[in-house]
Amino acid sequence: MPFREILNRLMTPGERVLWEACLARSACEYRKGEDMVREGEHPRVLHVVLSGWVQKYKQLPDGRRQILAIYMPGQLCDLDLFTVERSDHSLAAVRAASVAEISRSDACSLLRRCPNIPQIFCWSELVAAAVQREWMISLGQRNALERVAHLLCEIYVRQRGVPDPGDGECDFFLTQWQIAEATGLTQVHVNRTVQELRRRCGVELGQLRLRVPHFAELAAIAAFSPNYLHFGEAGAGVDRVAPLFETSDMPMFAGLPSERDRASPLQLLS
Amino acid sequence: MPFREILNRLMTPGERVLWEACLARSACEYRKGEDMVREGEHPRVLHVVLSGWVQKYKQLPDGRRQILAIYMPGQLCDLDLFTVERSDHSLAAVRAASVAEISRSDACSLLRRCPNIPQIFCWSELVAAAVQREWMISLGQRNALERVAHLLCEIYVRQRGVPDPGDGECDFFLTQWQIAEATGLTQVHVNRTVQELRRRCGVELGQLRLRVPHFAELAAIAAFSPNYLHFGEAGAGVDRVAPLFETSDMPMFAGLPSERDRASPLQLLS
DNA sequence: CGGCGGATTGAGCGGCTTCAAAAAGCGTGG
DNA sequence: CCACGCTTTTTGAAGCCGCTCAATCCGCCG
Numbered sequence: 001m002p003f004r005e006i007l008n009r010l011m012t013p014g015e016r017v018l019w020e021a022c023l024a025r026s027a028c029e030y031r032k033g034e035d036m037v038r039e040g041e042h043p044r045v046l047h048v049v050l051s052g053w054v055q056k057y058k059q060l061p062d063g064r065r066q067i068l069a070i071y072m073p074g075q076l077c078d079l080d081l082f083t084v085e086r087s088d089h090s091l092a093a094v095r096a097a098s099v100a101e102i103s104r105s106d107a108c109s110l111l112r113r114c115p116n117i118p119q120i121f122c123w124s125e126l127v128a129a130a131v132q133r134e135w136m137i138s139l140g141q142r143n144a145l146e147r148v149a150h151l152l153c154e155i156y157v158r159q160r161g162v163p164d165p166g167d168g169e170c171d172f173f174l175t176q177w178q179i180a181e182a183t184g185l186t187q188v189h190v191n192r193t194v195q196e197l198r199r200r201c202g203v204e205l206g207q208l209r210l211r212v213p214h215f216a217e218l219a220a221i222a223a224f225s226p227n228y229l230h231f232g233e234a235g236a237g238v239d240r241v242a243p244l245f246e247t248s249d250m251p252m253f254a255g256l257p258s259e260r261d262r263a264s265p266l267q268l269l270s
Numbered sequence: 271m272p273f274r275e276i277l278n279r280l281m282t283p284g285e286r287v288l289w290e291a292c293l294a295r296s297a298c299e300y301r302k303g304e305d306m307v308r309e310g311e312h313p314r315v316l317h318v319v320l321s322g323w324v325q326k327y328k329q330l331p332d333g334r335r336q337i338l339a340i341y342m343p344g345q346l347c348d349l350d351l352f353t354v355e356r357s358d359h360s361l362a363a364v365r366a367a368s369v370a371e372i373s374r375s376d377a378c379s380l381l382r383r384c385p386n387i388p389q390i391f392c393w394s395e396l397v398a399a400a401v402q403r404e405w406m407i408s409l410g411q412r413n414a415l416e417r418v419a420h421l422l423c424e425i426y427v428r429q430r431g432v433p434d435p436g437d438g439e440c441d442f443f444l445t446q447w448q449i450a451e452a453t454g455l456t457q458v459h460v461n462r463t464v465q466e467l468r469r470r471c472g473v474e475l476g477q478l479r480l481r482v483p484h485f486a487e488l489a490a491i492a493a494f495s496p497n498y499l500h501f502g503e504a505g506a507g508v509d510r511v512a513p514l515f516e517t518s519d520m521p522m523f524a525g526l527p528s529e530r531d532r533a534s535p536l537q538l539l540s
Numbered sequence: 541c542g543g544c545g546g547a548t549t550g551a552g553c554g555g556c557t558t559c560a561a562a563a564a565g566c567g568t569g570g
Numbered sequence: 571c572c573a574c575g576c577t578t579t580t581t582g583a584a585g586c587c588g589c590t591c592a593a594t595c596c597g598c599c600g
Contacts (some may be wrong), residue, residue, distance in 0.1 A: 013456075026499075027595070029382070040321050041465060058403060058404075058406075059494050060407065060411060060412075060453030060493055062493075064411040066406055066407045066410040066411050067405050068406055073354055078504060079514075080508075081395065082510050082511050082513060083392075083393065083396045083507055083510055083511060084396070084400075084459060084496070084500055084503060084507060085506060085507070086407050086502075088400050088403065088404075088497055088498045088500070089403060092520075105342050106388055107513070108513050111513050111514060111516065112310060112516060115498050118514040118515065121514065122392070122514070123352075123353065124394070125395075125396070125399075126349065126398075127352045129336070129395075129398075129399050129402065130354075130358050132326075132399065132403070132406065133338050133358065133359060134358075135330060135406060136328075136338055136402065136405060136406055137330065137336045139406060139409035139410045139454065140336040140409045140453070141330060141334040141335070141454060142330075143587075143588090144587080144588070164585070170331060175545085175546065175547090176546075177545095177546075177547095178546065183410070184410030184411060184427070184441055184589080185408065185588075185589090187547090188545090188548085188549090188588090188589075188590085188591095189588055191546095191547060191548060191549090191589090192548090192549090192588090194463050194547095195548085203466050207546095207597090207598095222577055223330055223331050223332075227310075227358055228358045230355075230358070234357050237353055237354060237355070240351075240352050240353055240354075241353060243377070243381050243393065244349075244352055244381060244388040244392070245388065245515060246381065254303055279596060332547090412558070413555075413556095416557075425585090439569090445577085445578065445579090446578070446579065447577095447579095449577075455556075456556070456557055456558080457578090457579090458557075458559095458580090458581090459555085459556055459559080460556070461578095461579060461581090462556095462580090462581090464579095465580085477565080477566085541600105542599105542600095543598105543600090544597100544598090544599090544600105545596105545597095546595100546596080546597085547582085547594100547595080547596070547597095547600105548593100548594075548595065548596085549592100549593085549594075549595090550585095550591105550592085550593085550594100551590100551591095551592090552589105552590085552591095553581090553588105553589080553590080553591105554572080554587105554588095554589080554590095555586105555587095555588090555589085556581085556585105556586090556587085556588095557584100557586075557587085558583100558584085559582105559584090559585105559586085560581105560582090560583095561580105561581085561582090562579105562580080562589080563578105563579080563580065563581090564577105564578080564579070564580080564583075564584100565576100565578070566575100566577080566578095567574105567575095567577100567586100568573100568574085568575090568576100568587090569572105569573090569578085570572095570573080570574095570575085570588090
């Protein structure tokens with residue numbers, strides 16, 4: 001259940017056409033590790049991953065670096081274009097990646113034409129925040145073995161969905177050094193931890209592929225529960241966001257409450 | 271520059287009246303540590319802090335607990351009511367606290383009447399995410415001294431703003447044990463770290479107050495930079511969010527692009 | 541073949557944890 | 571007002587997990 005499909009399922013066919021066209025027109029290629037956005041810059045475009053993975057990271061003055069999130073094809077990287085004056089984080093390609101960079105004017109056109117898109121953006125941002133929270137538990141509470149196991153579980157499930165249809169393999173583009181930056185560990189210790197996982201439950205971490213023969217065992221080590229990914233909720237979720245986007249053409253205090261407000265005690269205020 | 275004021279400054283006077291009335295009507299009292307929301311529950315209300323502090327936290331099956339965020343008076347705790355089927359985190363009072371719990375119907379009424387509120391909610395959520403990212407760096411990259419110093423800096427600045435007007439004191443409601451849960455350290459080690467900060471730059475951590483005689487020294491230890499709080503940007507920020515909420519009364523593909531679209535290449539698609 | 545990024549291995553150390561117990565605050569009720 | 575029970579802070583000693591600093595190995599590509 002790739003993220004891209006969730007996103008697309010929520011659009012009308014017309015929106016899909018516009019969306020895909022907009023992505024295709026603004027594709028940019030990045031080499032491994034190349035920065036797309038640097039902390040402190042004024043946001044100019046909306047980033048949507050087309051292929052490869054993208055990492056969001058921050059670094060301290062002395063160079064220590066923390067990877068904050070991984071974005072896979074179809075995902076929106078951030079809404080900074082519509083929110084902040086200056087980005088408070090950087091964005092870079094994990095390996096060679098292709099990314100759509102939608103300009104402000106294109107994005108505005110898109111929004112004006114596709115009434116569902118803001119809600120999808122909003123939903124996407126909120127799920128990203130939920131993933132961040134789970135990463136915080138890893139960083140704060142889990143030990144090395146649990147952290148790495150949990151990261152592998154997440155990456156596996158985000159690509160394959162759950163329940164898993166099959167052969168236990170998926171893409172994996174992170175180097176051990178990048179795993180270290182994401183989990184707050186040392187590259188050396190990540191290496192030892194990966195070996196431990198290999199011994200314990202046969203996990204194979206190849207150049208570009210991850211094999212997990214017995215997912216349940218890995219999940220047990222990590223105490224992994226996929227709830228936080230809010231899989232399968234996307235449809236209902238976007239409906240739930242709708243009230244935030246209802247057009248309010250009623251000028252404030254313009255008269256008595258309308259019929260549909262009758263149930264709410266708030267009418268006492270008008 | 272308390273958060274509450276930022277929020278209120280962005281509303282029209284009329285919205286303020288409705289908002290304040292809505293908060294006042296739905297106030298609930300909580301005792302220290304009492305849960306307001308438990309992980310897995312179906313969200314029923316919108317939580318807005320009235321007085322005291324609120325903590326968002328998650329815990330692992332074996333009891334380990336990570337505090338994910340601290341909310342101060344005026345802040346919205348989450349948008350779960352409008353997003354997810356089940357909360358992926360818990361919410362509890364840090365000490366005795368008063369919290370407005372706005373029901374779904376009230377919230378919808380409010381949204382229908384106050385066109386600026388969705389944008390303010392959105393902005394609030396995005397700033398909260400930025401704070402979370404900074405906490406991730408602490409958990410992943412900073413040592414104990416830096417973590418605690420950074421937390422104190424943040425809590426100080428969120429209440430007093432920066433540049434700081436004065437006497438170096440602010441509210442502080444966390445116990446050392448709660449600091450430990452927020453920073454991913456042990457209570458014992460937090461204690462030793464606080465003592466170290468007391469020695470190094472005279473920080474005093476009382477029952478309910480924090481004194482920071484020389485903020486600059488503390489900030490230097492933590493390499494604290496307040497950018498991530500996006501202070502002072504709230505006005506512009508909310509304007510920037512606006513495109514996401516523009517009413518799109520134009521049916522898709524309903525005709526030629528309108529005048530204001532002339533500049534965008536997207537018109538080629540219609 | 542050499543160069544390079546990435547993975548692997550080893551030895552030693554230190555930051556933080558763990559466990560345990562004592563001291564200090566703080567609210568409550570007698 | 572003091573005594574009591576509770577939470578919170580403080581202190582000590584021992585041990586481990588993960589870090590640091592190398593050096594080596596491996597696979598890939600020019």
